[in-house]
Amino acid sequence: MTGRSNEPSEIIRNRQINVCCVQETKWRGFKSRNIGNDYQLLYHGTTNKRNGVGIILDKNLKQRIINVERKSDRLIAVKLAMDNHTPFNIISPYAPQTGCTEQEKLDFWDDFDQSASLMWSDFEKFCIEKAREILGVSKGALRSAKDPSWWNDNVKELIKSKRNAFKTWQKSDLDEDRAVYRVLEGTVKSAVAQSRAAANEDFYNRLKKAENENTIYKTAHQRHRLTLDIKNNKYIRNTQGKLLKVDKDITERWKEYYEQLMNEEFLSEPIPQLPPIERPLDAIILEETRKAIAKMKYHKAVSSDQIPASPSGKN
Known part of the structure; x- marks a missing residue:
């Protein structure tokens, strides 16, 4: 992938592919990268000489990421939220081949079996409950960020x-x-x-x-x-901890949250009652007025007396 990140995006776009699993990326790190044509690559690698796996998502699916699990530089999994359906899991494995140690092969298959078993149970439940329902339609992708600095x-x-x-x-x-x-x-x-x-x-x-x-x-x-995996936190959870994936439910949850936030009463200490003053108030002297005006900020709205603070802080 080094120096050729734009080539896979061109091929995937021409063939109208939404998801693509890649191996031997040979990129060190566990980040996310835009490889062009609104495609996002989530990758994991420990060295730039061998191995490395990744998953490429188009501009619609990359907005549905709710979890990324990187087991090793040979196994990565992404969970996507789908409208009115259970989350969809994508696994990109790279099995050890000839020349790898037996321990490396055993570790890979243990990680793969653990991830596959959990995802298969979710898939089985999805097939039973949602087989007769029609898939939802996306209302459009969020605006993607582009770098126009080199365009002339x-x-x-x-x-x-x-x-x-x-x-x-x-x-x-x-x-x-x-x-x-x-x-x-x-x-x-x-x-x-x-x-x-x-x-x-x-x-x-x-x-x-x-x-x-x-x-x-x-x-x-x-x-x-x-470089973040999840750039837009569109999907949230309700008060019971259930993940909301429908726009209407997400909007209602935000409404509930702000209604509670704006109308919640906070405990405050009572205002102490001071004894009344038995004599006339002291007159405000000129020095007190100058100090008060000096503390005022410039270019602020005047109060009911319509007296602004002068730039010099003096009357």
């Missing part, structure tokens, strides 16, 4: 030329048109790579010249969120 007019024109050359080749089926398309394809790849490199260099230069630490922390937080 030059790349736009080159991609447009490549698409036109591809259409011409498909219509004529001539070797000359195919050669033109291949040349433009290489030119586009090179231009995109250079544009991405320039955008990354500009990004890191802006980080070096950041005015304060908040800008750096904000950028780091945004990049970290892009």
Whole structure:
């Protein structure tokens, strides 16, 4: 997968595949990555030399993730919430082959049997209860985040030329048109790579010249969120702990939550009763007025006396 993350997404999109399990990713870590065309790859690997498994989801299914279980760099499972149905489980295994130790093979099959048994029981229950019901229809995906920093007019024109050359080749089926398309394809790849490199260099230069630490922390937080498995927590649980998967039920639960939050009374200490003052109040002196005005913030709305705070803090 290293250096070729866009190629699987192109193949999957052309073949209209929603879910794809991949092995030998050779990516170290246990994160999530956008590989292009709104496809998300959830992967797990302990080294960049061997093994590594992952699951690729399209733009609709990646919004339904409710749990990701990474057993090892040979076994990963994802649980998806489906409308009006029990959760759907996807397993991506990579069985040990010749050259692996017996202990490694035993560990893999123990993990696989444990995950498969639990998922099969859920699947069996689903088949019995939901076999005669019609599948629900999604109301649309949430807006996906894209990185437009490398996009420019030059790349736009080159991609447009490549698409036109591809259409011409498909219509004529001539070797000359195919050669033109291949040349433009290489030119586009090179231009995109250079544009991405320039955008990354500009990004890191802006980080070096950041005015304060908040800008750096904000950028780091945004990049970290892009690697999370579950980016949109759409599905919630009710008061009984049951997972809600229908939009109407989710909306009702949020309504109940805010009604309780906004109308809940909190205990407070009673206001102490002070003895009344038996004499006239002291007059406010000029120095007290100046100190009060100095503590006031600028550009704030005036009170009933319609007296604003002057910039100098003086009357």
